Amino acid sequence: MQHRRDEILAKKAKLAELKRQRELRASQAARPGISPSEIIAPTPNRADNRREIETLIDSLVRESRPVSVSTGAHSPARFGSRPNSVLSAGELSENVSESAGPADGQVVASRPQILSTVPFKTVYECPPSPIKEVYSYSKGVQTTEEWTTPRKSRALSESEGEEPPVTASPSKRLSRRERDREEELRENIRKEIEEELRAAKELVTDGVLKPSAAANFPARTLNDDELRAVTQSDDFMNFIDRSTKVIEKALDQEYDILTDYTLQVHDVDDDDEQSGNTGGKGRRKVREIAQFYDERWSKKRMVSSIDFSPKFPELLLASYTKNPTAPHDPDGIVQVWNLHLHDRPEFVFHAQSDILTAKFSPFHPNLIIGGAYSGQVLLWDTRARSTPVQKTPLTGNGHTHPVYCVDIVGTQNANNIISSSTDGAVCGWSVDMLAQPQEAMTLAAPLPSKTEDLSPTCIAFPQADPTFFLVGSEEGTIYPCHRYDRAGAKAGVDTRVSYRGHAAPVMSVSFHPARGPVDLGDLVLSASLDWSVKLWKVRAPAATSAVSGGVAAGGAGLVGGGGGGLGGAGGGLLEPSVAPLLDFVREDVVYDAAWSPVKPGVFGLVDGAGWLELWDITVETEEPVSRISPSQRKDGRTMLSKSLNKLAWEPSEGKRLATGGIDGAVTVFEVGPDLGGKEGLKNEEWTSVKKLVNRLEAGGGVDGGV
Amino acid sequence: MSDTALGTGPDALDETLGRLSKKAGVRAAIALDRASGAILKTSGQVGSIRTTKTSGSSVPAVGPFANNEGNANSTNHDQGAEELASMVWNFVSTAGSLVQELDTEDEVKLLRLRTKKQEFVIVPDAKYLLIVVHDTSA
Numbered sequence: 001m002q003h004r005r006d007e008i009l010a011k012k013a014k015l016a017e018l019k020r021q022r023e024l025r026a027s028q029a030a031r032p033g034i035s036p037s038e039i040i041a042p043t044p045n046r047a048d049n050r051r052e053i054e055t056l057i058d059s060l061v062r063e064s065r066p067v068s069v070s071t072g073a074h075s076p077a078r079f080g081s082r083p084n085s086v087l088s089a090g091e092l093s094e095n096v097s098e099s100a101g102p103a104d105g106q107v108v109a110s111r112p113q114i115l116s117t118v119p120f121k122t123v124y125e126c127p128p129s130p131i132k133e134v135y136s137y138s139k140g141v142q143t144t145e146e147w148t149t150p151r152k153s154r155a156l157s158e159s160e161g162e163e164p165p166v167t168a169s170p171s172k173r174l175s176r177r178e179r180d181r182e183e184e185l186r187e188n189i190r191k192e193i194e195e196e197l198r199a200a201k202e203l204v205t206d207g208v209l210k211p212s213a214a215a216n217f218p219a220r221t222l223n224d225d226e227l228r229a230v231t232q233s234d235d236f237m238n239f240i241d242r243s244t245k246v247i248e249k250a251l252d253q254e255y256d257i258l259t260d261y262t263l264q265v266h267d268v269d270d271d272d273e274q275s276g277n278t279g280g281k282g283r284r285k286v287r288e289i290a291q292f293y294d295e296r297w298s299k300k301r302m303v304s305s306i307d308f309s310p311k312f313p314e315l316l317l318a319s320y321t322k323n324p325t326a327p328h329d330p331d332g333i334v335q336v337w338n339l340h341l342h343d344r345p346e347f348v349f350h351a352q353s354d355i356l357t358a359k360f361s362p363f364h365p366n367l368i369i370g371g372a373y374s375g376q377v378l379l380w381d382t383r384a385r386s387t388p389v390q391k392t393p394l395t396g397n398g399h400t401h402p403v404y405c406v407d408i409v410g411t412q413n414a415n416n417i418i419s420s421s422t423d424g425a426v427c428g429w430s431v432d433m434l435a436q437p438q439e440a441m442t443l444a445a446p447l448p449s450k451t452e453d454l455s456p457t458c459i460a461f462p463q464a465d466p467t468f469f470l471v472g473s474e475e476g477t478i479y480p481c482h483r484y485d486r487a488g489a490k491a492g493v494d495t496r497v498s499y500r501g502h503a504a505p506v507m508s509v510s511f512h513p514a515r516g517p518v519d520l521g522d523l524v525l526s527a528s529l530d531w532s533v534k535l536w537k538v539r540a541p542a543a544t545s546a547v548s549g550g551v552a553a554g555g556a557g558l559v560g561g562g563g564g565g566l567g568g569a570g571g572g573l574l575e576p577s578v579a580p581l582l583d584f585v586r587e588d589v590v591y592d593a594a595w596s597p598v599k600p601g602v603f604g605l606v607d608g609a610g611w612l613e614l615w616d617i618t619v620e621t622e623e624p625v626s627r628i629s630p631s632q633r634k635d636g637r638t639m640l641s642k643s644l645n646k647l648a649w650e651p652s653e654g655k656r657l658a659t660g661g662i663d664g665a666v667t668v669f670e671v672g673p674d675l676g677g678k679e680g681l682k683n684e685e686w687t688s689v690k691k692l693v694n695r696l697e698a699g700g701g702v703d704g705g706v
Numbered sequence: 707m708s709d710t711a712l713g714t715g716p717d718a719l720d721e722t723l724g725r726l727s728k729k730a731g732v733r734a735a736i737a738l739d740r741a742s743g744a745i746l747k748t749s750g751q752v753g754s755i756r757t758t759k760t761s762g763s764s765v766p767a768v769g770p771f772a773n774n775e776g777n778a779n780s781t782n783h784d785q786g787a788e789e790l791a792s793m794v795w796n797f798v799s800t801a802g803s804l805v806q807e808l809d810t811e812d813e814v815k816l817l818r819l820r821t822k823k824q825e826f827v828i829v830p831d832a833k834y835l836l837i838v839v840h841d842t843s844a
Contacts, residue, residue, distance in 0.1 A: 251732065251840060
């Protein structure tokens with residue numbers, strides 16, 4: 001080791017000698033350029049200094065790189081044998097260990113340029129280059145944003161961060177021309193901004209709009225082509241559509257917030273009696289508050305169903321049949337009306353076939369389901385365009401006959417669309433997938449009937465049970481049905497019991513909305529073309545299985561814990577048929593009847609003569625408590641235009657109800673405090689309904705008891 | 707619904723604006739380009755809104771306008787519309803800058819300007835503006 005060190009020291013001495021010579025030469029012959037190696041190498045002021053540095057570096061190198069040093073020790077032998085390679089290595093000065101330098105110095109001491117590289121090579125650990133290498137890469141991302149971004153904002157952002165990015169990244173990708181153009185653009189934008197700023201400043205200093213400021217406006221007038229391009233763009237159409245809706249709502253606001261009551265006595269309070277269309281008296285008054293009709297979309301169509309939005313009480317939908325005089329318009333439409341927007345629908349949805357029924361999804365405020373004459377079940381989304389977002393295919397699996405009834409049952413997280421068509425098919429669908437039904441069954445009339453066919457006109461689910469429902473049929477009988485097999489009963493029509501009483505097609509079945517202190521969920525209203533509405537007490541599915549012998553219906557247990565068995569109804573018959581509790585005979589065909597969602601004894605019905613009647617069975621069971629007919633549209637037809645098809649209550653407050661009929665108009669009414677609204681609800685109302693029902697049961701059927 | 711408007715193109719547009727201006731008390735409806743302020747569509751009695759004429763018939767004197775007007779040989783109606791448009795546009799821009807200065811991520815959605823005689827309802831959008839003027843007494 002000592003020997004090796006001596007050797008190295010000797011070499012170093014020689015090196016220093018050589019260097020001194022070289023420096024002398026260098027000082028004598030002034031060189032024009034400075035090679036990079038000199039930049040790195042410490043500039044030698046004095047030879048002694050230089051030597052000190054050399055030694056220092058050497059010691060450092062020896063400490064930090066023992067391996068290289070050891071190779072250096074071995075090297076002399078190799079140098080001896082292969083001097084050429086050493087030489088070339090020295091010249092290339094690429095992958096040479098520091099030992100190569102001294103070796104070169106030894107072998108070809110007379111070559112100054114090689115000597116000059118030696119110290120450079122020895123100083124191995126110093127930073128390789130002061131110029132940092134910049135790695136750059138380019139990456140493209142596709143965006144949907146149109147390239148014509150708002151000009152002003154772009155100008156601002158670019159003028160802010162203008163210079164740095166350009167100098168920092170030389171952007172070799174951009175060709176010179178592009179760069180020029182960019183530069184030009186920037187210049188333009190800068191000018192524009194300056195101009196704008198100047199204009200703004202002028203505006204500020206002048207305070208008022210001056211001709212000079214007006215001269216700045218508009219930036220330029222559009223010529224006809226441009227104007228056409230803009231006004232026909234989708235963007236503009238959408239904007240007009242949205243903004244006019246907003247403005248119309250603003251204009252439709254009836255209350256003037258600037259009314260100053262101190263100024264003059266208003267002669268407006270004309271006691272409500274003369275103003276508008278009202279029916280009933282006092283607290284049972286019914287008042288028409290709005291009528292919805294769209295010249296384009298409601299014309300010559302019939303209202304086939306109405307539903308209030310469960311989420312937004314001001315929204316209601318109406319579905320319509322086709323307009324026979326407009327073959328190019330879609331056959332079926334659904335319009336969503338807003339009580340704050342009187343002259344036009346909030347949304348219009350289309351279908352290729354007449355829509356026979358439509359409903360808001362109770363579990364998703366944006367979704368609307370509908371049933372079509374073609375047998376399709378359709379799903380619209382208020383966030384999407386007017387065409388259905390989903391629909392069932394027109395193939396064998398599913399419905400092939402008109403779908404008059406759809407409903408959504410289940411819970412928030414697990415719900416199904418249930419649809420029924422006039423051929424007796426009942427299907428369950430998943431909201432996410434309408435390609436094929438999740439469940440399907442065909443209802444068949446139970447044996448004693450003449451034919452097996454059963455044509456459902458309406459279905460209704462009780463509040464509590466999504467697996468059990470009632471089907472109103474064309475022949476007039478109401479059948480209980482199960483979606484699934486259960487103890488003692490197969491899926492499909494429950495053959496052990498049926499609700500007979502109507503002599504004509506049943507148009508609606510409505511379960512009592514059980515939301516009170518007493519469970520009235522088994523009370524059902526049915527409306528029929530036989531000029532009557534009937535009140536039924538439906539047996540719970542479990543109770544029907546108790547009479548699986550089918551001998552006597554009278555022995556069946558009753559739901560809701562009420563007292564006593566069913567009286568004489570059907571007691572003597574072998575056929576397990578149940579008679580209605582109460583019969584409301586009317587003067588015309590009744591198309592729809594529905595319980596009030598809040599008042600236990602109140603229901604509404606609409607008939608073929610165009611009357612909306614409101615009943616309260618706790619008050620009166622022979623006559624309606626109030627009645628009203630929608631105001632006739634001025635330009636409407638006079639003949640056969642009055643009949644009302646459908647009725648719907650607003651579910652949360654129960655104060656408003658909507659009717660629609662053959663003339664395509666949807667009319668919204670507001671009822672007095674005795675017929676709707678949540679304030680002033682008394683528990684006695686429930687108990688009195690319960691008492692009435694018990695009395696009717698004890699009285700044994702239709703005509704007793706009242 | 708947007709589709710209904712798209713379905714029949716310009717007719718539906720005219721119909722929508724026409725119906726709007728037929729509503730009780732509505733005097734005019736104007737659609738503008740938000741960025742440039744150019745008039746895209748007018749309907750109703752636009753010219754009648756401005757009752758006070760600026761002193762000394764400023765309109766013909768206006769620089770670039772004067773040229774355009776001369777070429778187009780426009781009627782009094784158009785002048786009224788352009789004046790109104792420029793005033794409203796400036797008003798909306800000022801309102802917009804107010805909102806921007808309060809919160810840069812905010813934007814103006816609706817402007818209702820009630821005067822003793824009438825009301826301006828202005829709906830500014832990213833690209834367009836719609837102005838409806840209606841009488842409040844009606």
